[in-house]
Amino acid sequence: MTKYGPVSPIVDVPRVSPVAGVARSLDELRTESSVFDDLHVEARRVLDRNPEPRNLRDVAVALESMGYTTTGARALGFNTVFDLALTVFDLTYLYYVPRTEEVPEEVPTWRRFADDYLAGSWYGVPWIMSIVVLFVGRVALWSSLNATPQVAAMVSLAFFLAAVVAGACSQMLARRGTFYYLQKNYPLVRWVVARFLVYGVATGLLAIAVAYAVYVVPVYGLHLGEIFAEFAVAIFAFLLSAAPLYMLRRFYTLALATSLALVVTLAGAYLFSGDTNDVRHAQLLGLAVGSGAMVVIAASYLALRTDVDSGLGASVTVVKPPALRVVLWHSAPYGVYGLAYFVMILVSPLVVGLAYGRGLGVDQYLYPSTYQGSVAIALLELVVLLGLVHASIERFGRRLMPLLERHTLDRWAQARRALRREWIRSVGLVVVASGVVAWALPPLLLQVLPPSLTAAVRSPGGLLALEVAAYGFAMVPVGMLCSQYLFFLGRPTPALFGAVAGALTSTMATALLVHGGDIALGAWGLLAGTTVYAVITGLGSYRVLAAGEESFYASF
């Protein structure tokens, strides 16, 4: 074999017969019966089996698969198939036909983007529907509630705790479940879903129980504590049970289940609206939310049965599962990321509520309705922006492979440049779009939404909080996109650092800013936290994408 072995045959057996001549059509060759012409026919047939044979052995393998044995080779005057292969190999170059690449049909860019945007928007549909319906339906989960501040405080605390714990569990489940689901490894999808849901539920219940026993009941009393526990369990169940639907990409099911759950919740809210006892009213409402969660649980269960169990066959009981501790080790960064992410975006009203309580002379969290209203309205901009984030990451996923295939190995530097451009374009687009939405949407919402919902926000402090929180939430899609890049390329650490740093900054900055008593300043804490998140994940993702093919290689 030469240094570049593949290009010439191994000449280790004597030639049987010299071969020369000009190739003719297959039909022409078939009409003649000489050995010479048979060899031409076989050379062409060899190429049908192996378009680019490298050496004698490649040809021998193909000839054997065509039916040649020692007997067949001898019929043509050769001692063995290897002898025959040597001669046939000399003829194969005559019949080499370069492959034509199939060019995929061009789809207009705008159409692609619209498709990606709509596909990406599905991720946010349950959140969007919940926020919009509960907001507009004036159910007592947000600032529009007509419940007492104590009850609102319980619901708010419950939502915070449930979202944070469910966020962590959902991220872990999504990461590992998708890993197996994309491999169609259904036994392990089922294994991981069962483990993560069971451990997730246990963790959630433990967290709720600790918060209930250590903070809520001692501070607010038993009755309010029960409301907290009831809402925390219901919301946690709702959020966690949606995780398998996300993993299975069952967006229609998710939207339908969320709709039904909201209908149940709204129906409960209106059914119990005549009850004048605030605590009892809240308890019944919590029951309605819990009933809604049951709808999502049922939908998840059915989806898992349809998509996963049907692929299991009889093997479910015998497939060896991986070591759980190793799986947890690798999933943990994603769990911490999910936890920190929700802390970052939800902690500001919590810290403000504590300061608000201290300002009123009580050492407890009180529901800051004005601040909460501003933050809730600002949060609505994510309705528009989430689709853009997911559209960008879908586009990246779709473009990465063709981009790396366009550049041969000796042109890897160009591939890196192309990836850097991709990052700049996508992140730049999200930054600009987020800025525009943060600037334009809040005033628009104040005009569009019923005054009864926005009255509290229209105070100077409320408007300041709204304006700043709008820019604060505008940073979230930027960090989210950059985190997605990092997850895509198997580098969760910068995203993890970004989210944790964002959560810590958001908490501490808000606490420092509202320490003086002006709770509207708390929104700057949110902005600081999300900016830190966006900057760290942005730098991390740029660094990873700038390393181009090296990062993609290392993403296994």
Add this chain to the structure above:
Amino acid sequence: MSASSLLSQPSSSPATEMHPGHAVRSDIDILMTTEGTYPFVTGGVSTWAHQLVTGLSEKRFVVYSVVANTNMAARYESPPNLAHVVQVPLWGTEDNAEFNPRPGWIARRMRRPGRRFDEEFLPAYAQLVVSVALGEGGPEDLVAALCALSVYAERFSLKLAMRDGRTWRLFRDALAAHPLYRKLTTYEAIDLARSVYRYLAPLDYPPELPGIVHASAAAFCAIPAVVLRERFGIPFLLTEHGVYYRERLLSLGRTRTNSPYRVFLSNFYAAVVAMSYSCADLVAPVARFNASWEMRLGVEESKIHPMPNGVDPERFPLERPAGSGDGPLTLVAVARLERLKDIHTLLRAFSIVRGRIDGIRLLIHGPESDAAYARSCYALAEQLALGESCVFKGPTADVGRALNEGDIAVLSSISEGFPFASVEALMAGRPMVATEVGGVPEVIVPPYGKLVAPGRPLELADAICAMAADRSNLARLGELGRQAMLESYTLEVFLDGYRGLYDEVRTRVPHR
């Protein structure tokens, strides 16, 4: 740092270091390594392995099973002398520790290799890339590289080392400097570099030290055998069923990938095969046919000891003489529905036979190993309008009974190692028409067998018709075939043969 500069550095030759402290001496007699077969996939190799493990009940086995992914369920009941099965998935894991959380897995991940990365890992990796991709150096270079990597993997994370940017740059630059590989697309090169990591997964699953290591293919499942042989002096027996290299080439020929990509992979396979042959103390092909390929691929003739398989005659009783009864004549094939079994040729041949013999039937027993190919078989049967005369009966647990349903057995494979299906059919008293591939001619001989070239439906049909022409003679032919099998291919003969081979391979290695 380039591959060549790394290779020119003086090396402390970790490949030849003995690290008995890291290895666990065990009471295991035989470590049997398999690839894509026992105990997770049914088929000829798995039957062979199961018979060997079950039959040599006086020996303690560990099965080291290299499989494609993690979605594998054991298909065989574990005999008492099988201590355990080490499952080594090449794909479908995020970390090899998932299926092998040996003590210290977190420490290995957290420990920083520092200079040892530059001094041990990178030179070994460079040596591997040069051996594999460029085809330079001999099997001993690849052996040295693998042993060095296995030493490294005992203290540090192999995955983190493989993911390191320096590792990628070394691979990329080595290939980009090559006149052929530089035309790989960047994506293909990445895919190949990742494949290298995946194929080296066995290094992350160091086995206990057995008395003998027995690899069932000259493939990636031979990597632990090579490491055990070279580092710890464990005797290494290699059994070959099909010729792995040949089967990989057949498979590569069907892939729609660019030339440099296929060249890299076939060079990789060739290097692993050559390394396995070079390190094995004995090579025991299941058929003499394999020996011709093995010698061509560099095995010394003195190492080759063909050892045919055997079957248990009690599992293949002669319940009904072939050709007996008044029912329509029935052809029977026991074969997985996959490309190598060439069921298409069988169906086409049967279509011709139907036109010549009224009422003849074809029963095909076997699982759908390749779902797409199985669908194409069903479609072809429909296209040929075979109707109810051809029945796909699916997998069967009782092959003996399935064979007794037929009068003539048929085998249409384009590639075979040792043809279990042929021995089983003859043992069950069915005369056979088979393709002349692999070890089939060593079993199928006149008068109870007819051979035809593979991939030729007309020849196959002619041979079937010739045999079917004298229905009253089928029982006699079947009896002759059964007698021949009882003399040469029983389980007893097979097990005694392996007892002898295990004794023999021990004598080939000086005690260390």
